[in-house]
Amino acid sequence: MKKIILYLRLIRITNWLKNIFVFVPLVFSKHxxxxxxxYKAVIAFLIFSFASSLVYVFNDIVDVERDRVHPVKKNRPLAANLLSLQEAKIILIILSLLTITLCITIWNEFVYVVFIYILINIFYSLYLKNIVIVDVFCIAAGFMLRVIGGALIISVYISNWLILTTLFLSLFLAIMKRRLEFISYQKIEMQREVLNKYTLNFIDQMVSLTSAGVVISYAxxxxxSRTILLFGTEKLIYTTIFVLFGIFRYMYIAFKENKGENVIEVLLIDKPMIFNLLLYIVTTLLIIYF
Structure with a gap:
């Protein structure tokens, strides 16, 4: 049982919640x-879950020595020597086979999105994470590709405004992650070289720009006109208040408490964020479907 828990920690199973982005086109296309x-969206969720875990394991193998001097990452199974490199490589192979097998069963344009996602993240782990600005775009690309993949697998149109909202939200989360790393880990030996290329003022300006972009694009x-025609109502505008609250609350947690490097942890632990998210989901579903 202990080994199983270590394997689940290695593949970051809690981060599978990020793959819920594949359901965005399903919800907003009224399907x-x-x-x-x-069923197709669930398959997409599983494929992205295996693919993202594959990327996490690959990154842990590449960064194992760097993680060992990190105040938080040193507790990861590989960095803490709780699992061997050999075990990690076996898990990596299993995840690769699961991803490929599922992709074969639904072979269409969605599969290319998954491969692009994996390639971007492999290059990110090896090189791109050290290039200023490119690093945050690589992180943001993961969320964007999930939404695009979710639309392709069910063959539905997705609004350009919704794509822009996802782009700004993805960049916002990626930049906030860099901000927290900059404050907490910049001076730690062997940590991200790219942090030395940022300044806090520059990061905060990017946070302001992307957070505004999220709210404006969503609004x-x-x-x-296409949205109003599709849903038969103008009431979706009222859900903007939940988007605003979510952005402000996350910024408060990051700026005031220096927490939130992992957005999933915030969504699972912070009660106001949980309550706001539930209200947004319920309100949106009621407006779109009922």
Missing amino acids: LFNLDYF LYTVA
């Missing part, structure tokens, strides 16, 4: 209760 579409999506 949530269509079993065929829902424009809710009042777009």
Whole structure:
């Protein structure tokens, strides 16, 4: 049982929640209760879950020595010598086979998105994470590709405004992650070289730009003529308040408490964020479907 828990920690199973982005096109295309579409979206979720875990394990293998001097990452199974490199490589192979097998079963344009996601993250682990600005775009690309993949697997149109919202949100989360790393780990030996190329003022300006982009893009999506025609209502604009609260609350946690490097931990632990997210989901579903 202890080994299983270590394997689950290695593949970052809690981070599978990030793959819920593949359901965005399903919900906003009004196909949530269509079993065929829902089944395909679940398959996409599983594929991205295995693919993301594959990337995490690969990154841990590459960064094992660097992680051992990190105040938090030193507790990861590989860095803490709780699992061997050989075991990690076996898990990596198993995850690769699972990803390939599932991709073969639904072979379409979605599969190319998955391969692009894996390639970007491999190059990120090896090189791109050390290039200023490119590093945050690589992190953001992961969220973007999940949404695009979710649309392709069920063959639905996704609004350009929704894509822009996802882009700004992805960049916002990536930049906030860099901000927290900059404050906490910049001076730690062997940590990210790219942190030395940033300044706190520059990061905060990017945070302001991307957070504004999220809210404006989402608000424009809710009042777009195509959106109103699709849902038959203008009431989706009222959900913007939840988006605003979520952005402000996350910024508060990061700026005031220096927490939130992992957005999933915030969503699972912070009660106001949990309550706000539940309200957003319920309100959005009621407006779109009922």
